[in-house]
Amino acid sequence: MDLTLRGVVRRFGTVTALAGIDLDVAEGELLTILGPSGSGKTTLLKIVAGFEFPDEGTVHLGNSDVTVAPPRSRDVGMVFQNYALFPHMTVAQNVAFPLEMRRLAKPERERRVAEALALVELAEYGHRLPRQLSGGQQQRVALARAIVFKPRLLLLDEPFGALDRKLREAMQLEVRRLQRRLKLTTLFITHDQEEALILSDRIAVMSAGRIEQIGLPDDVYARPGTRFVADFVGESNLLDGVARSGAEAEAAGFGTVTLIAPAGAPGARATLLVRPEALRIGAPAAGLANRTTGTIIETVFLGLSVKLRLRLGTGLELLARLPLRPSEPFPLAEGDDVPIGFAPEDVHVIADAGR
Amino acid sequence: MPAARRRQPGKFALGVVAGLVFAFLMLPLLVVFPISVSSASYLQFPPPGFSWQWYVRFLEDVTWVESAIRSFKVALLCTALSMALGVPLSFALVRSRLRGMRLADRLVAAPIIVPNIIISIAIYSLFSKLQLIGVWYGIAIAHTILALPFVVILVSAGLRTFDEAQEQAAMGLGATWGVAVWRITLPQLRPSLIAAAFLAFVTSFDELVIAMFLSGASMTLPKKMFDNIMLEIDPTIAAVSVMQIVLACICLGAAALFGRGVVPGTPR
Numbered sequence: 001m002d003l004t005l006r007g008v009v010r011r012f013g014t015v016t017a018l019a020g021i022d023l024d025v026a027e028g029e030l031l032t033i034l035g036p037s038g039s040g041k042t043t044l045l046k047i048v049a050g051f052e053f054p055d056e057g058t059v060h061l062g063n064s065d066v067t068v069a070p071p072r073s074r075d076v077g078m079v080f081q082n083y084a085l086f087p088h089m090t091v092a093q094n095v096a097f098p099l100e101m102r103r104l105a106k107p108e109r110e111r112r113v114a115e116a117l118a119l120v121e122l123a124e125y126g127h128r129l130p131r132q133l134s135g136g137q138q139q140r141v142a143l144a145r146a147i148v149f150k151p152r153l154l155l156l157d158e159p160f161g162a163l164d165r166k167l168r169e170a171m172q173l174e175v176r177r178l179q180r181r182l183k184l185t186t187l188f189i190t191h192d193q194e195e196a197l198i199l200s201d202r203i204a205v206m207s208a209g210r211i212e213q214i215g216l217p218d219d220v221y222a223r224p225g226t227r228f229v230a231d232f233v234g235e236s237n238l239l240d241g242v243a244r245s246g247a248e249a250e251a252a253g254f255g256t257v258t259l260i261a262p263a264g265a266p267g268a269r270a271t272l273l274v275r276p277e278a279l280r281i282g283a284p285a286a287g288l289a290n291r292t293t294g295t296i297i298e299t300v301f302l303g304l305s306v307k308l309r310l311r312l313g314t315g316l317e318l319l320a321r322l323p324l325r326p327s328e329p330f331p332l333a334e335g336d337d338v339p340i341g342f343a344p345e346d347v348h349v350i351a352d353a354g355r
Numbered sequence: 356m357p358a359a360r361r362r363q364p365g366k367f368a369l370g371v372v373a374g375l376v377f378a379f380l381m382l383p384l385l386v387v388f389p390i391s392v393s394s395a396s397y398l399q400f401p402p403p404g405f406s407w408q409w410y411v412r413f414l415e416d417v418t419w420v421e422s423a424i425r426s427f428k429v430a431l432l433c434t435a436l437s438m439a440l441g442v443p444l445s446f447a448l449v450r451s452r453l454r455g456m457r458l459a460d461r462l463v464a465a466p467i468i469v470p471n472i473i474i475s476i477a478i479y480s481l482f483s484k485l486q487l488i489g490v491w492y493g494i495a496i497a498h499t500i501l502a503l504p505f506v507v508i509l510v511s512a513g514l515r516t517f518d519e520a521q522e523q524a525a526m527g528l529g530a531t532w533g534v535a536v537w538r539i540t541l542p543q544l545r546p547s548l549i550a551a552a553f554l555a556f557v558t559s560f561d562e563l564v565i566a567m568f569l570s571g572a573s574m575t576l577p578k579k580m581f582d583n584i585m586l587e588i589d590p591t592i593a594a595v596s597v598m599q600i601v602l603a604c605i606c607l608g609a610a611a612l613f614g615r616g617v618v619p620g621t622p623r
Contacts, residue, residue: 049523050526050527072526072528072531074527078524080523080524087543088542097538101528102529149528
C-alpha cells in the first residue's frame with residue numbers, strides 16, 4: 001500500500017471532524033474521497049498533506065510513518081483548490097520551485113521543468129506569469145508543479161471547481177490520462193459525485209467524519225451500503241420498506257414490491273433503492289413484477305434523456321429518467337396518467353442499520 | 356469626457372474641495388522654499404532677493420552636518436529595528452490562534468495613543484539607569500517604540516489579505532516555513548514592507564520630543580532646528596526643511612517605483 005491510514009481521529013474542541021478513518025490507497029491507484037462540505041474530507045486531506053496532525057491514529061506513506069512529519073519531508077504533490085500558484089514567479093520558476101528546494105543542479109532542474117511543462121502541453125509558456133494564463137492553463141501549471149519532483153502521492157483538492165463545464169470535462173480526462181501514464185498514486189477530494197464516478201478507480205464516500213462506503217464506482221452507485229450513499233451518489237428513489245416473508249417487501253406509498261431475495265427477517269425495516277433509469281414508463285412497464293400507475297407532474301429535458309417526476313395515487317413521488325432518440329418525438333406529456341414498472345433485479349435493498 | 360464630467364455637479368464640487376485641501380497642504384511649501392533661497396538674513400516673505408547662502412551655511416556648519424548625519428543613523432537603525440521586530444510581530448498577531456491575540460492586536464496601537472511626552476519621561480528614567488542618554492543608538496531604540504505600531508499596522512494589513520494557501524503550497528513542495536515566508540510571502544508583501552519602512556524612517560527622522568529628552572549633546576536634526584529657533588531665527592531652518600522635504604519625496608518616489616504591485620514587470 002502506498003498510503004495507509006489507521007484509526008485517524010481529529011477533533012476541534014467538541015467537534016469531531018474525523019471519527020476513526022481507515023484507508024488504503026494502492027500504488028498507482030486514483031482513490032476519490034467524496035463527501036458533502038462538513039463531512040471531514042478537507043481535514044483528511046490536510047492530515048495526509050501534513051498541514052494538520054491527527055489526535056489519534058497513524059498515517060503511513062509506503063513503509064514510513066509520517067503521522068507527525070512536516071509537509072516538506074512527505075514528498076506529496078498537491079494541487080490546491082485555487083491552484084496557489086506563486087504570482088510573483090514565472091510559470092517555469094513555479095514549476096522549478098520544488099526542484100530548487102530539493103537542491104537539484106540547474107541543468108537537471110531545467111530539463112525536468114521543460115519535461116513537466118511539455119507533459120501538460122505548456123512548453124511554450126515557461127516565461128509567462130500565472131496571471132497571464134487562462135484558468136485551465138493555470139491549473140495545468142499547478143499540476144506540473146505537483147508532479148515535477150515525482151512525488152510519492154498526488155493530492156487533488158477539488159481542482160476543477162473553478163472551471164467552466166466544458167473545460168472541466170477536458171481537464172478531468174487529461175488528469176486521468178496523466179495519472180494513468182505516470183502511474184501516480186492519487187488521492188482526489190471532491191463533493192461532485194459525477195466527477196468522482198468519471199475519474200476514480202475507487203470511491204470512498206464520507207459523511208460526518210466517517211467513511212460510509214468504499215468501493216468501485218459501479219459498486220457505490222449500484223449497490224450503496226447506506227441510505228446516505230444512495231442519496232448522495234446519483235439520483236434515487238428511496239422507498240421505506242418492511243421485509244415480508246419470501247422475496248417481498250411492503251413499501252410505504254407503493255405497496256408490495258417483489259425482490260430477487262428476501263429483504264431480511266420478516267418485519268425488519270429496510271430502504272429500497274430504485275434508480276430513476278430503472279423505471280419503465282408506459283407500454284414497457286407491462287409485464288414487470290412491480291407495477292403501479294401515476295401522473296406525470298413534471299418533465300425536464302436533458303438532451304440525451306428526459307427526467308420525469310411522477311405522483312402516485314398515494315401521494316408518493318418517483319423520479320424516472322428515460323433515454324431520448326433525436327429522431328423520435330417524445331410520446332409523453334405532463335398530466336398524462338401512465339403505467340409505471342420496474343423489475344425485481346433493479347431494486348437494491350439497504351438494511352436499516354441505525355440510518 | 357470633460358463635458359460629461361461638467362454635467363455632474365457633485366463631481367465638480369468634489370474637485371473644488373479636493374483642490375482647496377491640496378492648496379492648503381501645499382501653501383507652506385510655497386513659503387518655505389522661497390525663504391530658503393532668500394538673500395535676507397532674517398525670515399522675510401516675500402524674500403528680497405535670491406541666494407544659496409543658507410544652504411552653504413548649513414553645509415559649512417559642522418554642528419548642522421553632524422546632527423543631520425546623526426539623524427540619518429538614528430532613523431536607519433530605528434527602521435531596521437522596527438522592521439526586525441514588527442514583521443515577526445505581525446505574523447504572530449495575524450496567524451496565531453492563541454488566546455489574547457486579539458487584545459494584543461489592539462494594544463499595538465498604544466504608543467500612537469499615549470502622548471509622546473509621557474513616553475519620553477518614562478524612557479528617560481529607564482535609559483538614565485541603562486546609560487543610554489546622549490548616545491545616538493539610545494534615541495534609535497526609543498524611536499522604535501513610536502515607529503513599531505506603524506510597521507505592525509501596515510504589515511499585518513498586508514498579511515491579512517495574503518492567501519495562506521501559497522505558503523502551505525511552498526511547504527508541501529519541500530520548503531521549510533522560513534523559506535516559504537522568505538521566498539513566497541515576503542516578496543508579495545513588498546509594497547506593505549516598503550511603506551512600513553518608509554513610515555518608520557520618517558517617524559524617527561522627524562521626531563523631536565524624545566530627542567529632546569535623550570539626545571543630550573549628541574543632537575538630532577529636529578533638535579538642532581529647535582535650538583536654532585530658540586537662539587537665532589535665520590533662513591537656515593528653511594533650507595534644512597526644504598532638504599528634508601526633498602529627501603522625503605525621493606523616498607516616496609523610490610517606494611512608488613519599487614513597491615508597485617507584487618509582480619516585477621512583465622517579462623517579454
